Amino acid sequence: MVIKVILLTILSISIITDLKERKILNSVTLPSILFAFIYFLSINGLEGFIFSGKGFLIGLGLLIIPYIMGGMGAGDVKLMAAIGALMGASFVFYSFIYTALIGGVIALALIIKQRGFINSLKSFFYSIIFLRSDLGSILIPKEKHSSISFPYGVAIVLGTLCTLVWGGF
Template sequence: MEIIILVFVLFICLFTDIKSRKILNIITLPTIVFGLIYNIFNTGVDGFLFSGKGFLVGLGLLIIPYMLGGMGAGDVKLMAAIGALMGTSFVFYSFIYTALIGGVIALLLIIKQRGFINSIKSLFFNVVFFRSSLGSMILPNGDKKSSISFPYGVAIVLGALSCLVWGGF
């Protein structure tokens, strides 16, 4: 049952994030509540702890990137909802898949926007000269207008679906 709800929520969030770059509270908040109630109903106090820990881990994994301006609150709430529904282990492995998929998407977008050779030169320069920030690859000359962004909910959805298909490591 929870897998069906998860897949349904993921596809709705994928659609809304691509269409409007928003993950809606009307989807994530009821999912959090449902995950909590469903797990309490099935296993009582253990279900509450299972769901509560999953919620906190999901929230905790993305709260710092959100606070630094790297992603929206909807992304954080979606990861928390995944945790509340599926538990700590699932949300953690989903996060690993999400980070890998998000990194690949970001790399492809950088290469597309700046060209492959410029991206390799920039990466080489940053590594050789031990620059503390690889941000110059994304924000050349500090120009925010040329920054690369994408709806990170796509990576979260693909990460959670990957975890459903392949499980943990």
């Protein structure tokens, strides 16, 4: 019960700060991770520490590559690691799956909203119909257009809440 209260607290704070400031605060994630390790160590000994550690490493590992590639901020990675440390490896894995699905839906909605998706489809079909030779330029644009970004913490929070409500698959 204590763990779920802490989880809901860090999720609430994180979604607010991510929407307002585009940041997930270290002062929220790092104490949560530390608390999870100490709590599970004191309750279940070494097994509890390993439970929390596995969740932490899975949560960290799932988002570290997108972070390294510049696709998300470090706060998102630390939030997922905190979720893993609090709830365990399988929970954070299912949260990641829900998060990825929700993040994809949000990204698609933003693309459609900015009409980038419709214009890309028009350009693609125009190239096929009229057999333009620069078909590859649709897939690999020569000019860099403005990128679409959104606070991914929103997807993380919603994905975690889905796991809390519905569990795994």
